[in-house]
Amino acid sequence: MSDIIFTSGAVWAKSELSMINDSLLAIGEAPFMEGTVVDTIPIGTDGETAKRLIRSTMIEVQSRGWYFNTDYDYVLTPDINGFITLPPNVLRTDFGNTSNANRFLIKNNGIYDVANQTFIIEGEIMCDIVWLVDYTNLPPEAYEYISLRAARKFQQKVIGALETDQFTMRDEQDALVNLQRRQLQTQDYNIQNSRVSTRTHNGYLVAGLYGNKGRRSF
Numbered sequence: 001m002s003d004i005i006f007t008s009g010a011v012w013a014k015s016e017l018s019m020i021n022d023s024l025l026a027i028g029e030a031p032f033m034e035g036t037v038v039d040t041i042p043i044g045t046d047g048e049t050a051k052r053l054i055r056s057t058m059i060e061v062q063s064r065g066w067y068f069n070t071d072y073d074y075v076l077t078p079d080i081n082g083f084i085t086l087p088p089n090v091l092r093t094d095f096g097n098t099s100n101a102n103r104f105l106i107k108n109n110g111i112y113d114v115a116n117q118t119f120i121i122e123g124e125i126m127c128d129i130v131w132l133v134d135y136t137n138l139p140p141e142a143y144e145y146i147s148l149r150a151a152r153k154f155q156q157k158v159i160g161a162l163e164t165d166q167f168t169m170r171d172e173q174d175a176l177v178n179l180q181r182r183q184l185q186t187q188d189y190n191i192q193n194s195r196v197s198t199r200t201h202n203g204y205l206v207a208g209l210y211g212n213k214g215r216r217s218f
Contacts, residue, residue: 148171151168
């Protein structure tokens with residue numbers, strides 16, 4: 001069963017189908033009936049286009065690294081053969097200000113030792129990990145931002161209406177501010193913070209981006 005969000009008197013289910021319906025409503029199309037199986041939506045239809053944009057937006061937004069999908073100092077342990085295989089919902093790894101900063105990277109769903117050109121890892125290694133969180137486990141602020149961003153991109157792609165797009169853009173920006181405010185409330189920041197989900201830019205904190213000191217870019 002989908003989780004339910006309560007906000008400002010409104011109620012809606014947190015699910016991929018609900019995001020698709022939000023995108024369809026943004027261009028004036030009728031939504032799918034509750035219980036529609038997303039993977040059965042015909043290819044080439046507006047619903048299928050919305051689904052593809054939503055899935056890519058989920059990865060785009062979450063890969064920045066937020067309070068709800070980032071584990072700091074996460075220990076990775078090789079298996080008996082020396083391999084570290086990552087689950088498919090890992091979006092990024094970051095080894096920070098350590099001797100491993102430029103040594104390891106994700107390759108073929110595993111950790112690759114660049115220095116020694118091998119997938120065989122000797123001993124445990126520690127890193128920050130950014131995970132892909134599913135729809136039902138997204139906090140309300142993140143869910144709303146992803147849904148509105150995907151709807152705006154879908155609207156722009158399908159009908160390209162400038163006036164409507166500007167209206168949706170304002171909603172998207174408001175949702176981003178709410179998510180960034182929540183990020184600030186849950187994290188302790190300073191300009192020297194090298195963690196994966198923090199950065200300072202032009203004197204202002206930008207949440208959900210990589211650190212600017214001692215961290216590599218992906």
